[in-house]
Amino acid sequence: MERLYESQKLALWYFWTAILLFGAQLLFGLLSAIQFINPDFLYGTLNFMTNRMLHINAMVVWLLMGFIAGIYWFLPLETGREVVGIKLGKLAYFAFVGAVAVVVLVYLFKQFGSGDFFTLWFITEGREYIEAPRWADIGIVAVALIVAFNVIGTAVAARKITGILGVLIVDLAFLFGLYLAGMFFTPNISVDQFWWWWVVHLWVEATWEVLVGVLMGWLLMHLLGTPRKIIEAWLYVEVMLVFGTGILGLGHHYYWIGTPEYWLGIGGFFSSLEPLPLVAMVIHAVYDAGVHKLKTVNRPALFWAFAQAFGNLFGAGVWGFMHTLPQINLFSHGTQMAAAHGHLAFFGAYVSANLALFYFALGKTRVKEGYILNGTPWKIAYIGMIIGIFGMTASLTVAGFTQTMIERATLGSTWEAFIQAQMHPWMEAAFRWRLLFGVIFFLSYVVLLYDLLTAGKRVEALKEAEVVG
Amino acid sequence: MAETLYKLMLYGFFMVLFAGTYAILYAIGRFSGLPLLVRISYSFAIFQFLAGLGMVFSPYLDILWRAIILFSVFAYLFIPPVMWKVVVEMHRRHED
């Protein structure tokens, strides 16, 4: 076991908090899934809107915390020194956790407010994914600035700027700068959604992808010993493809919100190219797997890293492409199709990445030199989660197809058409299957939690010939 | 309308699904030196091509979009081998 930097201890705090919020995300997801089947469940007490808001907000926050953890873990390794503002970083952690707790309590017990600016500042901003009230927005920006300060400051103090650090710094600047685009009020909903997508799309389909590219690059370097030059060259290829397709791919959200018609073509074209970087990642992952014959000192980290490459391709690539052309999207936009795509894409691209990073950190803290982190529980959680997420995605895809065909293409997109589609037996069955697979996913999470808590107890002695790199 | 749309979505889904399968099998086949797997991967290349053609022949799309899709299914036949070559060359150059 290596001596840990303070920064890495902070990373572990972030990881644990993230994993607990992951549980909260799943819990509120389950409640929402039950309400699709039995709308009277918790009606009036904890309405669908509250559960759903907590479901997606918990996700955004825990993924961000996982990324911050990844940054704090690798930063001292990359620069060879302690992070400069470690005390500030720890302070920011407590402020972040405290703010999240207050926001969640207000969401749970206040739920909504009257139609004025007080509500927007202190209860909810009511904009999907970034509902967090304005005071919390400012807090998030402050935390983000501290992270950015620590990254830049540490690099400067170490007089070392690697290619990976360069990409990280530029990406962080974009990532947190974009958040500001979501912090204003306008009565014009077209303008509102125009900027709202700057945050949501340019995070999820551009800056987060690159951030995960950086973290996965570090992970592969430390886990498999991939040479830095390859990691850096490949990271640049990824940046070129992700930003090259993803920035104007933003256009696929500008088809129907009142924005001009040229977005139909621009969005359709560039978002059709968005699977390209994902194919590239998968091919590289297969190469790495081949070189190392899947042998490392940390099996779960490696397997979650592969799940990331494959899940990203299927969730973002396959499920994204299916409804990205404007001619199709005209009918599928705003149906369960988007939910199907969202579930698999977030899991593949980001959940897997965070779990890989967390397992890697645990391996470093809990497993002695000469031993392999392995065992049965992580495999159960791994397989269970993959079955769960694919099952949910498949169910929601059936629901999405049904809704697109019946509500949109046949009955004409009205209130009544919506009800008729939702009552269709295929749709009702799909929602039941989704709950079943949701339960499987949740049980797998419990196994995962158990494994994370006890990881380090199940180790195997390292046989020298087995491990390459 | 529903019929056209349903087919179009399904073709799009299979196009990228087969494209991904082609890339994965091709890479595994090349790495493990299994020519059979590489040959199987080519059949997925053909499947993605056919699924793409399904979109191209849909009466619903404009001629320009059909041309773009036709071009991309052609281009995609070569993308996995090219990417594979880039990865291999990069490792060869920097690992020696």
Added chain:
Amino acid sequence: MSIGWLEVVVATLLVSLVISLILARGRHWLEPGFWKVAAIITSSVMAITLVLLTFHTVQAISMGSKRVPGADVINREIGYVYNADRRAMEPVLGKEVGLFGKIWSPQEAEELIVKGKLVIQSRNCMDCHTLLGNGAYYAPDLTKAWLDPKWEKQAMPMVGASSREEAMKTWLMNPDKYPTWTRKMPNLRLTEEEAKAVVTYLKWMSAIDTNGFPANFPEVQVSQK
């Protein structure tokens, strides 16, 4: 100014490629430096293009533009019809009919719309409904809710109102009392003023030109001016 999408696509790709190749000349294509140049140039070209298009788009969707109506549109009759030339449905405006039995001045109308938006955000509407197709999928899309036939067919007789806007207002204040299906909207304690503002907002939103979304919606004609 009209912008052709194909020109934008071809230009951005070509410019990225040419500048990258010029600046990266002399570097071996397997070196990180080669791809670093390509990454920086491609990202910059795309980002700059996005910023330029943003200037144009934000102008094109300001309130009172051709695509997004001004606040006083709430006084007009609003329809939604198929335009064969565009091959898409689009909103049409008819004669002045007022709302809630009065004609609103542009300033009053704007205040109502600001209020409506605040209410919509404060009640987390988007965590069940979609607006312009974005939001959650638990409840119907509200893009053209103002034009929905259900208000006249079911809601007006159900709540005993004499006009569509009155029916919407009463329904919004007591959604739990007037269920239309097993999934009932919870009572979000809208005041009368808030409910009126939301109805106004929905009417205004139905006049936004959304490139034909939602498609297939039953046509709503307006009487001639």
